[in-house]
Amino acid sequence: MDFDVNGVLWYPVSSLNNYAGKPESGIPSPLFRWDIARGGKPEWCGCIGTPERGGAWMSDLYISKDNIMYAANSNHSLDGPGLIGVDLNIYEPTRADFKELLVDDYFNPHSPRYIESALMIH
Known part of the structure; x- marks a missing residue:
């Protein structure tokens, strides 16, 4: 978490699913x-990415002095x-306008690609 140039705190929230088999x-x-x-x-500002x-x-x-937010994720x-x-200078005034749905297959529990890789890990 970090504060932007206007003193606003920005932070992500991460959750881990319960694999349970x-x-x-x-x-x-x-x-x-x-x-x-x-x-x-x-x-709430939507999903990051x-x-x-x-x-x-x-x-x-x-968040840099230029108001660019950088976020690292595991994988x-x-x-x-x-x-x-x-770039929070661009995002902040338009954040309420973002309405695109997340289509990243990683968040689809039925994705064959990620089911296969999950089985390799466990």
Whole structure:
């Protein structure tokens, strides 16, 4: 979690599914913003990433002096870790307009690709 240039706190929330004998499938990490200093409440900002590559199990989030948010995530099963960059100067004024659905197959528990890789891991 980190504060942007306007003092607003941004943070992802990561969840881990209970495998319980089932193959691994991802749970998208939602992004929140919270204007604590001005008495705001936490606001849901959608899933972090793009529709084609959503973030899961976010480990770090950093915001640069230029208001660019960088978020690192663990991976998508056997894929390598991801690094997501978001220009908050562009995103912030339009965040309510984003309505694209997450189509990343990693979050589909019936995806043959990720079922196969989950079986290799366990």
